[in-house]
Amino acid sequence: MLILAAAPAAASLGVAEAQGFSWGAMLMGLFGGLALFLLGLDRLTESLKAAAGSRLQSCLERLTNNRFSGALVGALTTAMLQSSSVTTVLVVGFVSAGVxxxxxxxxxxxxxNIGSTVTAQIIAFNVSTYALSLVAAGFAMLTFxxxxxxxxxxxxxxGLGLIFFGMGIMTDAMVPLRAYPPFLEWMVGMESPFIGLLVGAxxxxxxxxxxxxxxxxIIMASQGFISLPAGITLALGANIGTCVTAMLATIGKPLVALRAATIHVLFNVAGVLLWLGFVDQxxxxxxxxxxxxxxLQGMDRLAAEAPRQIANANTLFNVLNTFIFIALAPFFARLAMVLVPERKDLDKTPVVVPKYLDERLLDTPAAALNLVRMEIGRLGQEVVQMTETIWPALQKNDNQLFREVQRRDDVIDLLHTEIINYLSMLGKKELTEDQAHDYYLLSQAADTLERIGDxxxxxxxxxxxxxxQLPLRPGAQIRDLLGRLHAYVYTAVELAVRAVNDNDSAPAQELLGMRREVxxxxxxxxxxxVASMAASDTERLKLLQLEFxxxxxxxxxxSLAKRIARLYQPYSD
Structure with missing residues (x-):
């Protein structure tokens, strides 16, 4: 903890106690207040995620090739989720999917990074006087x-009430430090940019x-312990320290995840290095x-002005960095690819491993459902390939093609199991009515696609x-008829997968319109x-039965493809 680092400065606990300063009481207040603060932050984040609901998905779907609109979407998504890490995970999924x-x-x-500064702006208001009123009002709304x-x-x-209440407790616990010279002397060291950067990171x-x-x-600034430049360097250090979370999130993930995290690190470090020499400006x-x-004068003025200034500096720093570096987006991408090159042997992820499902997003149902949709799209492509391959295999009696079909079915079965397990975990979360409906559609689509594979x-x-094993083969006329039927069936399966993957009723409507031709x-x-049965011998009848x-x-x-189409066209007959 930042302030616990001051503990070594107290050469003697007895001296502090003689001055009426109790380390035990202070540490109890700090730890208790910090616990309430983090608990409130967690509650605020979870509620924001739940309230964002399907709007999160629609926001992400509006991504365009314009990098500026992408930055705006990234800021809005992170502001809704209160987590830049979750946004980064979603980005990795979209890059992996080719979106x-x-x-x-x-x-x-x-x-x-811009969206992540919203929390600091909220904290800087510090309406701790009304904290318990917010707690009471929030609890009443949750209950009734x-x-x-x-x-x-x-x-x-x-969540806001707990944040402000925890801040109030920490603030009160730190009041005695105003008259404790060793601590004040240690805080002077924070004026050094490098020390502040290191401590924050x-x-x-x-x-x-x-x-x-x-x-x-911000709490320390509200007590007048640190100046604005010192607060800025500590916040800059936090921008570097948060990169550790992004890098840890890539463990066991595909190469693209490591590259996205590398971009995050490059951007943050470059931004900090750029501004480190211009902290005063x-x-x-x-x-x-x-x-x-x-x-106001002296420490009182510093305590009144510094909290909002630090929050504004944090936002200003990230906004300016984005405008400065966004023109260099292609450069950051190329540099990440150079720093994280292809690993021909080490980066081959087994094909049966889910590519998009991420348990960290289970607490964000809208995002988790979107990942399930992408994984089902991947499963669906395996089904489409199976459907395409089976007719040439039947025509040629090609054992290699039959083995290819069987291999794809093994992949489908394993992916289906992973999807259902993920949906089972997601089903234990609190879902909105729309999310519950999407949950049903996706689970039914996954089951039906797996059935097609079977x-x-x-x-x-x-x-x-x-x-x-028969000496006879289907004649040219029946091959043409079955080939025509297979073409319809292949198109139907492809449309069904597209309806699920794009969450779009248009392919479903097109599929249902094929019923007459099929x-x-x-x-x-x-x-x-039937016409061939009358003039058939025993061997020909066996072949006819197999053609049937x-x-x-x-x-x-x-029919199974139609079942999927009806999920996205619920009022069709």
């Missing part, structure tokens, strides 16, 4: 409100919360833009093996097979 390039992601990561949205608002008020890396570091800096600009209290692998492949193709195949099975399984696959 945005690594270069485009730089703008979002830069914007996330019937509408889910109002309960989320109650959680926000409760180490403390943030230790507790993995730049918001908590900034909050403690940044402080002067902040003073000009912040409220001043000329009627029909192809367990039934059509088996049919192919049986045909291979029914005609099925009837044509059946009529041809192929036709029936294609029809079954189309």
């Amino acid at each position: 945005m390039s690594l270069s485009q992601s730089v703008g979002v990561i830069m914007g996330a 409100a019937r509408r889910e949205q109002f309960r989320h608002y109650g959680g926000m008020l409760l 180490l403390f943030t890396a230790l507790i993995q919360s730049s918001a908590a570091t900034t909050g403690l800096v 940044l402080a002067a600009l902040t003073v000009a833009l912040s409220p001043q209290y000329g009627e 029909v192809i692998e367990s039934e059509l492949v088996e049919t192919g093996f049986k045909i291979a 029914n005609e193709a099925v009837e044509g195949a059946f009529r041809r097979q 099975e192929i036709t029936d399984k294609f029809k079954q696959i189309f």
Whole structure:
């Protein structure tokens, strides 16, 4: 803890006690206040995540190729989530999915730094006098409100109240330090930019919360312990320390995750190094833009002005950095690729490992559901490939193609298991009505796609093996009819996957519009097979039976694809 570092300055506890200063009481107040502060911050963050709901997803879907709009989206998303780390995880998912390039992601990561300063602005208000009123009002809304949205608002008020209450306790605990010379002498050392930078970085890396570091800096400023330049250097250090969280988040993740985290580190470190020599100029600009209290003098004036100035400096620093470096977004992306090159042997993630599912986002249901959708899209592409491959395999009796189909089904089964397990964990969270509906659609779509894979692998492949044992092969006419039917079925599966992956009713509507053509193709195949039965010998009848099975399984696959389409067209017949 920043202030605990002052403890060594007390050469003798007995001297402090003789001056009426109790380390025990102070530390109890500091630890207790910090616990309430962090608890309130956690409650505020969780409530903001829940209240953001589907708006988070729609906000992210508005990402464009414009890096400036990407920065704006990154700032808004982080302000809603109160977590730049969550935003970075989402960015990694979008880059992995090909929705945005690594270069485009730089703008979002830069914007996330701006959004993360909202917490400091909230803390700087320090309305600790009304803290318990906010706690009471928030608790009442959580307990008695019937509408889910109002309960989320109650959680926000409760979180704010606990933040301010914890700050008040820490502030009161630190009052005796005003008259404790060893501590005041130690704080003078914070005027050194390098010491302030180091302390801020180490403390943030230790507790993995730049918001908590900034909050403690603001509390110390409110007591007049540190000047604005010292507060700025501590906040700059927090910007470097928070990179540790981003790097830890990449452990066990794909290469693109490490590159995105590297961009985060490069941007933050470059920004800090740029401003380290201009701390006084940044402080002067902040003073000009912040409220001043000329009627106060000395430590009282410093205590009144510094908290808001530090919060404003933190925001100003991140905003200016974004405008300065956003033009260099492609450079940051290329540098990250140079620093984190392809690892041909070490970076090969097994194909059966989920690519997008991240348990850290389970507490943000809107984001978690979006990751599930992306993973189902990946599963769906395996199903599409299976559907495409099975007909050539049947035509050629190609064992290699049959093995390819079976391999893909193994991948589908494993991905399906991971998706269902992830959804099971997500289902234990508090979901809004819209999120619960999306949860149902995605779980049904995953199950149905897995069933399509089973029909192809367990039934059509088996049919192919049986045909291979016969001396006869399907004639040209029935091959043409089945080929036409397969083309319809392949298109239907592709549309079903697109409907799920894009959360779009248009592909579903197009799929449902194919029913007439598919029914005609099925009837044509059946009529041809029935007409051949009269003049068939035993071997020909066995082949006809297998042709019937192929036709029936294609029809079954189309029916399963329709089931998915109806999920996104609930009023269709």
